[in-house]
Each structure stands twice: as structure tokens, then as C-alpha cells.
Amino acid sequence: MSRLSWSNPSVRSAVYQAVALAAVAGLAWFLVSNTLANLAARNISSGFGFLGREAGFAIGEAPIRYDPQDTYARAILVGLLNTLRVAAAGIVLATILGTVVGIARLSRNWLVARLASVYVELMRNTPLLLQLFLWYALITETLPPARQALELLPGVFLSNRGIKLPLPADHPGFDLAAAGFALAVVLALALAHWMRRRQQHSGDVRPIAHWVVALLVGLPLAGWLAGGAPVQLDVPHLQGFGFIGGATLTPEFTALLFGLVIYTAAFIAEVVRAGIQSVNRGQWEAAESLGLRRGKVLRLVVLPQALRVIIPPVTSQYLNLTKNSSLAVAIGYPDIVSIANTTLNQTGQAIEGVLIIMAAYLAVSLTISVLMNLYNRRMALVER
Template identity: 55%
Template sequence: MNNPTGARKGLSLSDPRVRAWLFQVVTVVAVIALGWFLIHNTQTNMQHRGITSGFDFLERSAGFGIAQHLIDYNETDTYARVLLVGLLNTLLASAIGIVLATVLGFIIGVARLSSNWVIGKLAAVYVETFRNIPPLLQILFWYFAVFTALPGPRGSINIDDLFFISSRGVNMPGASMGEGFWPFVVSLLLALVAIVVMVRQANRRFDETGQPFHKFWVGLLLLVGIPGVCVLLFGNPLQWQVPQLKGFNFTGGWVLIPEFLALTLALSIYTAAFIAEIVRAGIRSVSHGQTEAARSLGLREGPTLRKVIIPQAMRVIIPPLTSQYLNLTKNSSLAAVIGYPELVSLFAGTVLNQTGQSVEVMAITMGVYLTISISISLLMNGYNKRIALIER
């Protein structure tokens, strides 16, 4: 007897939805089973070899120094502190590298499309040269052929008695918190909030009345004026120390060690070559009719590129740009070759050798890199979703 109209049909593998759910369930079960097998097998092998497991080693004293640390650190601190120091060093190199690579990549990408033959060819030579040299070789070149080849501290390059460039790195004036530091931070946050409110109000006014507003100058006035008044009331937020040569090295101020400089420059220059091609492809993807329409309205080439072409090209640029940011962050682990104290060098290198907790150390290291990569992806995907075209 046929089912009456509206009756529920039975489960059948001929139904695509049933097959889809079945394949997903089977996949999840298989992944869980594989994970359980690997964990059980690892624990069994470690027990047979008398290797202890657990994360108690993180509370033990490290007993070694670190050349660069953004937070207070000494040899008596724990391995957990070493993990944090390595993480911050990795994030510092990655963040600065991403900014430099983005700026340089956009400049080179636009230059490749220049009508000037010399500029276009120079940009092409840059791209074809640096993207075809492995990043490890570029790091080694900057470290051994450039920075370590500089003269020692006594023969350093002196710039206005403020900056000293030597084989020990770049020494520069360093800042420490003054009595007006926290009021200055609060005033800066208030200025940023005021700028956001002002921009939104100006945009709403423009949409309703068509009257423009000098957002840039008003924003600049707020950004300078509010913190400036705070400095007058509470004093200087920062106290500066100038580096001085004492003995065989400099004391005081900040120092950018050669390992950090070599890593940052190499990764920035290498990644910028790929970003340049992404930018060039994104600009090429915009219809030439957009350029002709902008010219018919009297826009010059500069405003046309900034206000018409680039905003539309960003929808094509962002997805592959995210991949390059992830690659740069992961390539920072190559710094272990030149001894830069980043996550892999400190934690997966020194800490692993001292403690022998290979499984735990590698699990933590991979988990940290996974978290960093997912965070970058979420931020870039959120921005990509924000600028995506919305059909009406």
C-alpha cells in the first residue's frame, strides 16, 4: 500500500541527505578512533620505556637566560615563563613582519602596473628575485652577510648619539613608564572613542544632507589634543634612556638584536613578493570600465586607485592575503637556525632537551601555532565578510 500524502518517508541510502549525515558520522567516529589509538599507543610506549608524562615540568625552574624578552625574565623563572617569552617574541616578529610585508607588497604590486617602464620592470625583478629564493637562505644572508659583519660596539655607526648600529644590533633610546603613563593611556582611549563617534556622525550627516565634514583634521585634532591636555595635567607618560657605551657593550635604552632584525627583514621581503602578485591580480580583476567611469567624473589616477579600484580589488585580495599572513607566522620558526629566541627555539628546542618531555612540549608548541593561525584566519575572514558585496 502506498504511503498516504504527507506521511514521513523511511530512511534510505538513496536520499542524499541521509548519505551526507551517514558519511559525516562515519568520519567523526573514524577520527575519534584514530585519536584514541594514537594517544593509547603513545602512553603505552612511554610506560614501557619508563618515561613520565604530564605537564608538571612547566612549574620547574628553567635555569637558562634568554637574550630578548619583552617581559621580565631571569634564570630562576619557570618553563611556563619561557613559553610565554617565546610566544611574545614570535608574535612580535610576526606582527612587525606582517605590517612591513603588507606595506611593501602593496607598493610593489601597484608599481608592477605602472605605465613607467623602469618602475614596472624594477618591481618585476624584485618579485621574481625574492620569491624564488627560499626564506631560510634569505634569513642566513641578512644575519651572516649583513648584521654580524658590522663593526663591534666601539666602532658602531653613530646617528646623533641616539642610535648605534653594530654587530650587537641596533641600540636606541628606550622608554619606561612615567608618573602620567596610565592617565595618558586613558586619554588616548577616550580620543579613539571620540574619533569613532565623530566619523559615524559625519558619515550619517553626509548620507542625510550630502554635506562633507573634515573628518581627517578633526580626528587629528582629537588624537593630539586630548592626550596633549593629559600630559599638561599629569606630566610626561614616558621617561627616556639614551644608550651609552660602557666597556665592550651598550647599556640603557632598547636594543634590536641581529637575530630579530635578520628574521623580520627576510620574512618581510620574502612575503612582500607574494603579496605584490596578489595585489596585482586583485587590481587586474576590477573591470576597466570602473577606471573609465572614474575618469569621466574627473578623478585623477591617484584618487581613482584609492577610492575606486583598491576597495573593489580588496574582495579578491583578502583570501590569498590571509594565506600569506599564515605562512609568514609559521616561517618565523626558521629563526631557530640563527638562534632567535622564539617559540620553537626556546620551547621545542632548549626546554625539550632539558626536560625530555617531547610529547607534551610538541603538543603545546603545535597547539600554540594552531591557535595563532586560527586567530589570524578569524580576523581576516571577519574583515572579508565585512567588505563583501551584499546582493539586494
């Protein structure tokens, strides 16, 4: 019976946890029941049935087909895809820029190091929303109108309506080329993994860069040739007061992406700098004593060790970038927050709209965290 005594720490711990769980459950029940009662008293319907109704509003930028006659559910899906698009592109570009700037801060060149420091301090200490307003104003106010657009390259036009780019025409050959490129990426990753395992077991190091290039070039080229080697492009051209055809990078998307990348890269740069400095100086000296150039020492010796320090805080920056994309509503980019706000204004389903936004960001953030944690676990030191 002594095991069930109050003096037993395990018993007290279980009781405290049960009481805390009951208190949380009771508070949740009170809030939900009170909310439902107030909604019913004001004749406000609740639930997610409105998602099946016709949306009735247009969306200026949709990665999938969308018409105002489509449902609210499809409109919210468009907003989610727009958020994922800018977040994915922002993560890749911010990682590249942040790594370059972080390395530049440690450069032996005084001018390069100082310029990198000025960039980091300026961007980190300026509100992101203010930066977004600045980039959006620069694009829409300083660039010429569509009829006087700047032709940067054949078929590439820059104006205050964004950047117009040529697109491959609708042809099976281009679809096969895209499928070949996707297959090449998968095979290149598999080859890199196999070579890494081989190196760990045998110590044999063999370059694979030429194989990776061959895959990334050869398979898309083979798909393009198998599809008839099409050369037709959908080139944008001026008609009336704007362009038709091709692809468009709108001012809203460009300003949001540019702002997120420039802002987040400054934080990633500091993470990279700290990670590199965490590696013992003796590692540099030992590698340089073998005759390796400074660039190779950084790439082959220092960065692989610094990654164990860099990955966890960089994961937080990826999450911040994704959540900061909600500021898109300030410059008119139709992300999940903007479209959900329009939906709840039309339907009056404010609680459901906020829950949809929260669930979307929660799902995206957890996905990023899981993927980065898996990568961090693979890079961690294995204790024997």
C-alpha cells in the same frame, strides 16, 4: 518505514558519516593508548606537570621580566610573546611594502615597473631560510663592533649587536601619553566607522583626516602635559664592550623581521596587482572623465573595489608570515619554537613540547583568520 530504508540517500549519508567518525575515533584511541603504553614501558613521564618546574636557562630577548629561576611555563610565554611581536610588526610592514610594490608594478613609468618586477621575482623565487641567513650575516659581519658603533642620530647607535634606541624614562607622564594615544586610536576608528555609516545613509562625504590628526596628536599631548610634561630619556651609552640603557633591536630580531617582511611583501604585491587589475577598466575611465587624478582614482574608486579580491589571499599571506617566523630558530631568535625545543631537550617531554608549539600556532592562525574574515565580511558586496 521507507524513510529508514537503505535506498534513502539521507539514511546512507548518516551511516557513512557515523562509520567515518567511528573510524577516526578508533584510530585516535589506538594512537594515544599505544603512545602512553610505550612511554610507560620506557619509564618516561607524560603530562604537562613539568611546566611548573624551574626552567634554569636564560633567554637573550624577553619582552617581559624573565629569570632562569622562573618556570618553564613563563619561558614558553616569553617565546610566544616574541613570536607575536615579530609577526605583528611583520604583518603591518609587509602590507605597506607589498601594497606599494604592487601598485608600482602597474606604474606607467617603465623603470619603476621593471624594478618592482625584479624585486618580486627575485624574492619569491629565493628560499626564505636562505634570505634569513643572508640578512643575519650582513648585520653581524659587515657592521662595526659596539665600540665603533655608528651614531645615526643623537642616542641612536648601529653596530653588529643591533640598533640601540633611546627610551622614555619611567615617568607617569609618558604612561598617560601612551594611554592617550591608545584612546585616540579607538576614537579615530569609531569616528571613521560613524562617518562611513553616515555616508551610506545620506551620501554626505566629509573629510575626517584633520579630526584624526587632532585626536592622535592632541590626546597624547594632553596626557603628557597632565603627567607633568617629562622630558627625561633613557639614552643608551657605551660601557665596557657594549651599550647599556635604552632599547635594543637585536641582530636576530632585525634579520628575522627584515627577512619576513621582504619575502612576504613580494607575494602581497602580486595579490595587490591582481586585485587592481580585476577592477573593470571602465571604472578608471569613468573616474578620470570626472577630472580625478590617477592617484585619487586609485585610492577612492579602484582600491575599495579591489579589496574584495585582495583580502582572502592576503589573509593566507598573513598566516604564512606567522608560521614562517618559526624559522627564527635558525638564526637564534628565541621564539616559541626555539624555547619549546630547549624545554623538551631538558625535560624529555617531546610530545608535550610539540603539542604546545602546535597549539600556539593554531591559536594565533585562527585569531588572524577570524579577524580577517570579519573584515572581509564587512567589505563584501551586500546583495539586495
